[in-house]
Amino acid sequence: MKYAVLMAGACALALTACNGAPDSDPVEDEAAGLAEQAEEAIEGADEALDDAVSDVADAADDAVDELTGPAGLIEGLSALCGQSFAGSITSPDDPRDEAFAGRDLVMHVRECFEDEVRVPFHVGDDHSRTWLITRLDDGRLRLKHDHRKEDGSEDVLTQYGGETVMPPAGARADFVVDTFSQELFVREGIPESATNIWIMELTETAFYYRLTRENRFFEVTFDLTEEVDTPPTPWGWEDE
Structure with missing residues (x-):
């Protein structure tokens, strides 16, 4: 009997091997x-x-x-690099502006770097002024007024300016007078300038340079829609 059962099991295994694995489940x-x-x-x-x-x-x-608007003041000015534009006084008449009144005012975006732009400001035949706009490591901007004599040496009143309180969000920067400038103004007998704020603003059609403090407002507006001839090299920058 055991032999018959074993034979039946063997035959079943043999049939399974011959027929292969069962079909897959649908x-x-x-x-x-x-x-x-x-x-x-x-x-x-x-x-x-x-x-x-x-x-x-x-x-x-x-x-x-x-x-x-533009990414920033330096970027916007850099896009104008090499170009010159005429300006005019657009603030109310003030006898303190006599040095600028009735004279040709021209800005020349002369030199442009990643973090600095140099812009000479020509007042008639006076080529003594250059604006230096620099980006600091923390993103704030600094403005310095480089004033030279005709022989290229520095004027007594030079390198004054200020810094923005925060990195500017657009193409306008408000420069608050710095300590160096305050001390310079007091030393040179113009203490009222120790509260100066300079403002530079760039739009698609104009560039504005402003000076403001209590009882003082000065503004020059430059027309960016029309270029003018390039003015002479500013004093002291011939080798730059």
Whole structure:
């Protein structure tokens, strides 16, 4: 009897080996197909989401650019590098502006670097003034007035100016008088200048240079829509 049972088992094993593995389960096949479709759908959704996020980011950047105008004062002036523009006094008449009244006022964006722009300010035949606008390590801006004599030596009143309190958000900078300048003004007998604030502002069509303090406002507006001839090299900068 045992022999018969063993023979039957052996025959069953032999038949299984000959017939191969059982057919795959249709339910499992369908589930696998659905899983693959779901994975493809998820990948497609991820790509669509990435594209949407990118579009929103680009739109936000465009909106910020539209609100703030040029990236900054240095960048905006650098875009005008090599060009010269005529200006005029646009502040109310003031006898303290006599040195500028009735004279040709020209700004020349003469030298441009990544973090500094040098702009001579010519007043008729007086080529003594150059504005130095510099970006500091923390993003704030500094303005210095470089004043030279005709022989190129520095004037007594030179290198005065100030710094912005914060990094400017756009193409306007308010420079608050610095300690060096305050001490210079007091030493040279003009203590009222120790509260000066200089403002430079750039738009698509104009550049503004302003000086303000209590009971004092001076403004020159330069027309950027029309270039003028390049003025002479400012005094003391011939070898620069």
